[in-house]
Amino acid sequence: MSRQFDSLTPDAPLSDTQAISRRSFLKTSATMGALAAAGSFGLAACNSPSASGTATGSATATEGTITIWDRSGDLFQVFDATIATFNKKYPKITVKHVSVDVDSKLPTTLNTGVNVPDGSFYEDTNLPVLASHYYDITDWIHPYTKDIVPFKLRVNTHNDRVVGIPWDLDPGLLYYREDMLQEAGVSPDSIQTYDDLLEAAHKVQDKFGPKCKPIHLEQDPGLTQLWVEMFANQQGSSMVDASGKLQLNSQPYLNVMNFLNRVRTENLGTRAVYFSPGDIAAIDANQVAFYPWAVWAVYGADLLFKKSKGKWRAMPLPAWTKGGARGAVMGGSSFIIPKKAKNPHLAWLFYEHLVFSKEGYSAVYGPNKIYPGGINTSLPSYLPALQTQLYKNSDGLGGQNLWDVATGTVKDIPGNFYVAPWYNQAVPYFGTNVQRMLDGQMTPQQVLQKSSSDIQTKLVDRQ
Known part of the structure; x- marks a missing residue:
């Protein structure tokens, strides 16, 4: 589906048999229904990175190629523009950034194990359905967990293991x-x-x-x-x-x-x-x-x-x-690394840069070629990123500082x-x-x- 998250094109009402996804509004639940019929809704225990038995690639490597999936539209362009800052840090990692209909393609791909990407964007409401197919990143993300908004860490945790990288927060x-x-x-x-x-x-x-x-x-x-x-x-x-x-x-x-x-x-x-x-x-x-x-x-x-x-x-x-x-x-999205990714650790390095480094989250949320005022439709879920305003005040709100209003509510967001x-x-x-x-x-x-x-x-x- 080509609906854009950042352009927020209004949609006509959809039938009540359709599933919800936030900024792109509603996504068809036909794929989810098929997964349910196949019995894939159970949240099987997720293995740790060292014991998954399915992923390959060195946990210390900094050279190789990764395939990253994102939805088409403005957000894809914003993420694409961050690759240059990533390659300044990791010049020998090639990022193949692919625009796909994630909601329809990812479930089938993870279940078949064919042409699996190294990482993908995914809506939080969809995360539990395929949790048994995600790479366990608990050890890798551990240095950051104390600084992640508890709500976002919770929705990316299954069977007491962290299997997703929290991205945006939607107060x-x-x-x-x-x-x-x-x-x-x-x-x-x-x-x-x-x-x-x-x-x-x-x-x-x-x-x-x-x-x-x-x-x-x-x-x-x-x-x-x-x-x-x-x-x-x-x-x-x-x-x-x-x-x-x-x-x-x-x-x-x-x-x-x-x-x-x-x-x-x-x-x-x-x-x-x-x-x-x-x-x-x-x-x-x-x-x-x-x-x-x-x-x-x-x-x-x-x-x-x-x-x-x-x-x-x-x-x-x-x-x-x-x-x-x-x-x-209300809503939200994250990133996942499939168990069968060819280079899971390299994908982790990409998302670590995107979400947890100042260069990464500033490139996403701050003023850029796609959005001269920055993206003001969400917040980072990484607490250190909330310490400095990343996007400009809103003209639609008469110049009000939306950043201060939204970040001021974060401490009150229940995490359970x-x-x-x-x-x-x-x-x-x-x-x-x-x-x-x-x-x-x-x-x-x-x-x-x-x-x-x-x-x-x-x-x-x-x-």
């Missing part, structure tokens, strides 16, 4: 229209909890009239599920616990359902697919004042919202309880998040049921009970 934020809040007499500082957000939305609606439904309500089932996971992560929860037990029917998720249902029943929500034409039209018509979403929604303020550009601002998410955590993550191996397949059960609630067809309790029952019987029990 959740509350985007808001500063001018609309000012006209309605609402101070952003007054929005400390989700109850405060509802109260503020009422004040904005009172000012701008009933056509103004100030809070964005997501309409795509796949994006809805990812969105709800952000709210759940903020409360220290996820669809499964550390042992893989389903915990969807729980208080954190009920809190989310109750909030979304109140937005609906109190007529405070503009329901639309993220950055669809209808969504953008409502935003430009001053019908939306609050957009709780991942940091990558800044793309809209920068490039899509023509009539309100410069009027948006960002702040941390409201807390679920007064004084509670205001940090969370677990991606279910059937996550993508759960969209027709969970994401779709949330949409039924927003249609007024289900109660919050019914969503959680029905979704939990279906996921348990149709996905968990059939692994």
Whole structure:
């Protein structure tokens, strides 16, 4: 699939049988379904680098050729531009950078073991499905683990071994229209909890009239599920616990359902697919004042919202309880090295440079030929990289320092998040049921009970 992560081209709604991937939005789950039918969803124990028995290549070599896969688009170009800085450090390592449809090609390639790359980009929601095929990099990454955001280290750990290299961090934020809040007499500082957000939305609606439904309500089932996971992560929860037990029917998720249902029943929500034409039209018509979403929604303020550009601002998410955590993550991606890679250690050196060296992460996030202001749609997941601002302030946010806002939430992001191996397949059960609630067809309790029952019987029990 050629959808670009950085260009964030808006997509039309996709069916609820499709799987979610964040910046490229939704990816087909047909491949994942085939893997499930083949019984590959189990997370088999991953061997250490010295005992994998499948990979070749010296752990001290600094000469050779590696094949690296990335999705096509702007991000591919950004990564490609970093190769020059890598070769200054390792002039005898040749990087063959290949643009591929990773989501469709990687699962088949890892299962067949034919023409396996030395490294590949992969969405975090997809990571658990093929974990038994990833190289165990625990020993190599050990010097950096204390400086990796715990959330990202957790999603790349399986069976107590690290099998992926954490890349970007996608904090959740509350985007808001500063001018609309000012006209309605609402101070952003007054929005400390989700109850405060509802109260503020009422004040904005009172000012701008009933056509103004100030809070964005997501309409795509796949994006809805990812969105709800952000709210759940903020409360220290996820669809499964550390042992893989389903915990969807729980208080954190009920809190989310109750909030979304109140937005609906109190007529405070503009329901639309993220950055669809209808969504953008409502935003430009001053019908939306609050957009709780991942940091990558800044793309809209920068490039899509023509009539309100410069009027948006960002702040941390409201807390679920007064004084509670205001940090969370929505989406993300990492890099993996296949067990059957020809030169796994050389691939590790490439990713070590890209993720953990100042030259590498600065080349990715800082101003470059593709993005003169740098990439502001995510953050590095490596804590030392957060100490110095890498990209410029956002014009779409009126020059606000998005870097400071986003990095300020990192300390509050709960680290005990677990991606279910059937996550993508759960969209027709969970994401779709949330949409039924927003249609007024289900109660919050019914969503959680029905979704939990279906996921348990149709996905968990059939692994």
